[in-house]
Amino acid sequence: MSQGTGQAGSGPSAAVVGAGIIGVCCALFLQRDGYRVTLIDRQGPGEGASFGNGSMLTCEAVVPVQTPGIAWRVPAMLLDPLGPLRVRWGYLPRLVPWLTRFLLESRWPRVEAASIALANILDRALDDFDPLLRRAGAEAEVRKTGFLMVYESEAGFRRAQPLIDLQRRRGVQMEMLDADALRAREPKLAPIFARAILYPEVAQALDVFRLVQILAESFVAQGGSLLREEVRDFAFASDNRVAAVLTDLGRHACDTVVIAAGAWSRPLVRRLGSDTLLDTERGYSVLMPDPGVVPNTPLYSTERGIVFSPMEIGLRVAGTVEMGGYDAPPDWRRAEVLLTHARRWLPGLNTEGVERWMGFRPSMPDSVPVISGSPRSDNAFFAFGHGHGGIGLGARTGRLIGDLASGRQPNIDMAPYRVDRF
Numbered sequence: 141m142s143q144g145t146g147q148a149g150s151g152p153s154a155a156v157v158g159a160g161i162i163g164v165c166c167a168l169f170l171q172r173d174g175y176r177v178t179l180i181d182r183q184g185p186g187e188g189a190s191f192g193n194g195s196m197l198t199c200e201a202v203v204p205v206q207t208p209g210i211a212w213r214v215p216a217m218l219l220d221p222l223g224p225l226r227v228r229w230g231y232l233p234r235l236v237p238w239l240t241r242f243l244l245e246s247r248w249p250r251v252e253a254a255s256i257a258l259a260n261i262l263d264r265a266l267d268d269f270d271p272l273l274r275r276a277g278a279e280a281e282v283r284k285t286g287f288l289m290v291y292e293s294e295a296g297f298r299r300a301q302p303l304i305d306l307q308r309r310r311g312v313q314m315e316m317l318d319a320d321a322l323r324a325r326e327p328k329l330a331p332i333f334a335r336a337i338l339y340p341e342v343a344q345a346l347d348v349f350r351l352v353q354i355l356a357e358s359f360v361a362q363g364g365s366l367l368r369e370e371v372r373d374f375a376f377a378s379d380n381r382v383a384a385v386l387t388d389l390g391r392h393a394c395d396t397v398v399i400a401a402g403a404w405s406r407p408l409v410r411r412l413g414s415d416t417l418l419d420t421e422r423g424y425s426v427l428m429p430d431p432g433v434v435p436n437t438p439l440y441s442t443e444r445g446i447v448f449s450p451m452e453i454g455l456r457v458a459g460t461v462e463m464g465g466y467d468a469p470p471d472w473r474r475a476e477v478l479l480t481h482a483r484r485w486l487p488g489l490n491t492e493g494v495e496r497w498m499g500f501r502p503s504m505p506d507s508v509p510v511i512s513g514s515p516r517s518d519n520a521f522f523a524f525g526h527g528h529g530g531i532g533l534g535a536r537t538g539r540l541i542g543d544l545a546s547g548r549q550p551n552i553d554m555a556p557y558r559v560d561r562f
């Protein structure tokens with residue numbers, strides 16, 4: 141990809157750290173507001189968590205991860221290395237502050253509040269992609285596919301009722317299907333499901349990595365600079381404003397800075413004089429390039445914590461959560477579990493040439509992202525912590541950061557997304 145040619149114009153300058161879906165969308169919205177934007181990533185655009193994920197733009201995702209009763213699952217999280225939610229023993233001591241807050245946030249009033257905060261930003265999440273896709277000539281990269289939540293047992297469906305009711309309270313559109321209706325829609329699925337819910341408004345990126353690349357190319361084509369450098373620190377003016385971003389290769393003066401470094405944002409937040417309870421939920425995916433059989437609609441199972449996403453490049457099965465920090469090597473047995481489910485759900489599936497991947501979700505303990513100004517430097521902004529939903533929330537986050545940086549008041553209460561909310 142071209143790196144950009146330097147930027148014309150006399151608008152203020154902005155540096156955006158991180159070229160995942162969030163950073164690229166922030167850069168595009170700042171550009172629309174007349175900023176001369178430099179987007180900085182130590183890798184290529186979209187090579188972090190935005191690479192091998194489920195590719196879904198989930199506008200129904202108003203249910204946080206920390207649901208009521210999850211505390212009872214902590215022993216299983218510690219004892220079952222292959223379960224849908226796993227905590228690695230070795231990482232437990234470092235995880236205690238995050239895990240404690242996660243459990244506190246799983247009480248009903250907090251879950252209700254998190255779900256309102258999520259609903260308020262999911263509300264226009266898809267619409268906000270429109271101008272970015274139009275400008276990039278890439279409208280066809282995102283399509284409304286709908287999404288089927290499948291349940292293997294009546295008991296599992298009954299257990300999910302309080303969360304389905306939570307979605308209803310947030311106005312999520314859904315349609316209930318019994319086993320026969322599901323079979324009529326999805327004849328290739330094994331007959332092992334008792335129930336399903338169709339969420340018709342959910343969309344999918346044909347190939348999420350390609351989407352980020354196309355958006356980054358559009359940013360460069362509109363005069364943006366894209367640098368492959370690692371951000372290490374910041375230089376400050378006497379009034380605490382950030383004067384420059386310091387990287388392994390140089391110093392970039394800026395009028396505004398946005399931290400969108402995904403799961404790796406916390407050290408940068410600290411350099412800017414704040415702190416945050418950001419950690420990472422590692423997740424795995426397998427991509428079957430020539431699957432033979434695919435479902436007609438993307439599928440999700442809350443019981444298993446996995447998504448089946450039929451994409452242009454093949455069938456991707458992605459998901460599960462592993463709290464294991466940043467340095468431990470991947471546990472590829474978890475990817476094998478995904479393959480086992482894939483074979484069981486889709487008889488006749490061809491898994492030859494399968495590609496495995498592990499990614500680092502940027503996760504806050506209340507499942508609500510940080511979209512916020514810095515309490516210390518009034519020209520620094522934060523956009524990270526999107527957990528399981530960063531793809532769908534990319535454009536919405538970019539628009540909100542554009543509003544905050546340009547001094548426009550967003551039309552929602554921004555307190556739930558503040559960096560210093562805990």
Ligand SMILES: Cc1cc2nc3c(=O)[nH]c(=O)nc-3n(C[C@H](O)[C@H](O)[C@H](O)COP(=O)(O)OP(=O)(O)OC[C@H]3O[C@@H](n4cnc5c(N)ncnc54)[C@H](O)[C@@H]3O)c2cc1C
Nearest residue numbers: 158160162182188189190193194196371402423529530531
């Ligand atoms: C298995 C799995 C399945 C998922 N499925 C879905 C899904 O279907 N739908 C959905 O919406 N979400 C999904 N997600 C979540 C989604 O992938 C993330 O929420 C999203 O990608 C986060 O985007 P980001 O831009 O914040 O982070 P990233 O894409 O990780 O980007 C952060 C960037 O910052 C860069 N960076 C970090 N530190 C520095 C530094 N110091 N200097 C320079 N650059 C730096 C990194 O190189 C990286 O490119 C899934 C995640 C996983 C793991």
